[in-house]
Amino acid sequence: MIYDLIVVGGGPGGATAAKIAAESGANVILLEAAEEGRYKCCAGGIPIRSEEFSPIPHGVGDREITGGVLFTPKKGPMEFEASGKNNKGYCMFRTDFDKYLLDISQDAGVQVIYESRVKRIEIGKNKNVKIVGTKEFQSKCVILATGLGGAQLQRTLGMEVPPMVSGIQAEISVPESVIDDQFGNRIWEFFDRSLIDHGIAWVFPKSQTLSIGVLGKGVKMSHFNAFLKSPFIKEKIEGREMKVFGGRKVWAAPIPDRLITKPYREQVMVIGDACGTADPILYEGIYQARLSGKIAAEVFCQALEKEDFGESELARYNELLLKHLYEEGLRYSYKFHHLLYHSGLLEQILEASYSIAKEDPEMMQSTIALFTGSETRKHSWEVMMSRKWKLIKLLGIKNSMKLFPTLLETQIQDLHRKKREKQE
Numbered sequence: 465m466i467y468d469l470i471v472v473g474g475g476p477g478g479a480t481a482a483k484i485a486a487e488s489g490a491n492v493i494l495l496e497a498a499e500e501g502r503y504k505c506c507a508g509g510i511p512i513r514s515e516e517f518s519p520i521p522h523g524v525g526d527r528e529i530t531g532g533v534l535f536t537p538k539k540g541p542m543e544f545e546a547s548g549k550n551n552k553g554y555c556m557f558r559t560d561f562d563k564y565l566l567d568i569s570q571d572a573g574v575q576v577i578y579e580s581r582v583k584r585i586e587i588g589k590n591k592n593v594k595i596v597g598t599k600e601f602q603s604k605c606v607i608l609a610t611g612l613g614g615a616q617l618q619r620t621l622g623m624e625v626p627p628m629v630s631g632i633q634a635e636i637s638v639p640e641s642v643i644d645d646q647f648g649n650r651i652w653e654f655f656d657r658s659l660i661d662h663g664i665a666w667v668f669p670k671s672q673t674l675s676i677g678v679l680g681k682g683v684k685m686s687h688f689n690a691f692l693k694s695p696f697i698k699e700k701i702e703g704r705e706m707k708v709f710g711g712r713k714v715w716a717a718p719i720p721d722r723l724i725t726k727p728y729r730e731q732v733m734v735i736g737d738a739c740g741t742a743d744p745i746l747y748e749g750i751y752q753a754r755l756s757g758k759i760a761a762e763v764f765c766q767a768l769e770k771e772d773f774g775e776s777e778l779a780r781y782n783e784l785l786l787k788h789l790y791e792e793g794l795r796y797s798y799k800f801h802h803l804l805y806h807s808g809l810l811e812q813i814l815e816a817s818y819s820i821a822k823e824d825p826e827m828m829q830s831t832i833a834l835f836t837g838s839e840t841r842k843h844s845w846e847v848m849m850s851r852k853w854k855l856i857k858l859l860g861i862k863n864s865m866k867l868f869p870t871l872l873e874t875q876i877q878d879l880h881r882k883k884r885e886k887q888e
């Protein structure tokens with residue numbers, strides 16, 4: 465049997481792409497390496513805008529989130545209370561969320577096969593694609609949605625793999641009333657360069673669990689242990705048990721921090737983390753993986769109508785990805801990333817921005833939007849830059865001088881990317 469589309473990987477990106485393609489009448493199979501209901505190392509925070517792909521049913525969205533807290537050692541908690549229906553989100557277990565997404569893709573007609581790791585992909589001129597795993601399958605087109613677990617497949621297809629950083633996380637059992645009292649319906653992000661130089665730590669509250677983790681460049685177990693021992697966290701988790709998933713209490717996983725330049729070739733499109741779509745301000749990638757899946761599925765449907773899966777037809781995927789995900793989004797996330805994590809002024813910038821935001825509703829709204837995605841990253845960047853003199857005053861001239869090389873570097877990276885795109 466020859467499928468119209470094989471999707472490799474059943475995370476949020478793959479499940480979204482497969483569902484949309486099947487809804488348009490295509491014959492779609494999705495191959496997932498793990499067993500049904502696998503644990504995924506992820507804090508599970510998603511903004512409400514994720515519902516543009518499918519509603520999040522009660523129970524899957526484990527805790528509704530209505531605010532955030534940024535924490536620096538000097539200032540302690542800096543609180544943001546979001547208002548309006550576009551500003552909330554959820555903290556959920558990926559086990560439930562990913563299973564739900566695969567269930568609804570099956571309802572749409574996708575054939576989902578669990579425990580089916582793809583080991584090889586063969587593409588011959590003017591032929592169908594051959595996928596070799598536990599069995600062999602053939603299709604007209606493939607969407608690679610393997611997260612960062614499919615790097616080898618990408619390399620053998622001559623495709624780029626995104627650069628990545630690492631995350632380490634544990635899920636800690638805590639009674640709901642204690643979570644309500646100590647953390648509330650807010651996600652907590654910790655910024656402390658003495659703990660993690662280029663990264664972030666967090667506590668994401670679920671209904672009866674706290675997801676606690678660290679993420680960034682060069683992150684190791686020692687960073688995670690140091691975070692658990694930091695005074696604020698230690699006091700709150702004293703005597704609490706870590707939950708066990710797949711025989712392990714502590715999980716580690718990579719996350720990409722840059723888009724690849726060419727996420728397509730004839731008969732293949734790469735989406736989600738495999739393509740580097742995650743946003744490296746707060747390191748979130750679920751929404752972005754789903755958006756790239758939606759775009760790839762729509763490009764696939766047009767290609768199917770023409771029965772043309774050649775490189776120039778699938779190049780449209782990259783154009784749309786740049787338009788919808790990069791131009792007003794990731795491009796500015798990379799600027800924020802550089803400013804925060806590469807300037808050596810992480811805590812100071814956050815503290816100064818918060819001081820401005822407390823007196824300035826537009827700055828407050830655009831800072832909240834960094835958590836919720838209710839406004840574009842471009843807008844948040846422009847709002848921040850229009851307050852640059854206030855920022856410089858709060859940071860002091862000596863510190864502000866350190867920002868210039870960082871800002872220049874973001875401009876140079878932009879230019880490099882444009883040049884590479886032109887060459888492609």
Ligand SMILES: Cc1cc2nc3c(=O)[nH]c(=O)nc-3n(C[C@H](O)[C@H](O)[C@H](O)COP(=O)(O)OP(=O)(O)OC[C@H]3O[C@@H](n4cnc5c(N)ncnc54)[C@H](O)[C@@H]3O)c2cc1C
Pocket residue numbers: 472473474475476477478495496497498504505506507508509510580581582583609610611612613614617630631632633677679716717718719735736737738742747748749750751753
């Ligand atoms: C510690 C940590 C915390 C995070 N917290 C958040 C957060 O709070 N919010 C947020 O939005 N994002 C978060 N992220 C990022 C988020 O997890 C990813 O961006 C998201 O999962 C990407 O989805 P995806 O579908 O591209 O890939 P994945 O979710 O990784 O799914 C890929 C799937 O492909 C399967 N697979 C791999 N190789 C093969 C193969 N050869 N054959 C068949 N199947 C294969 C895997 O088993 C997996 O199920 C976090 C990441 C980490 C590491």
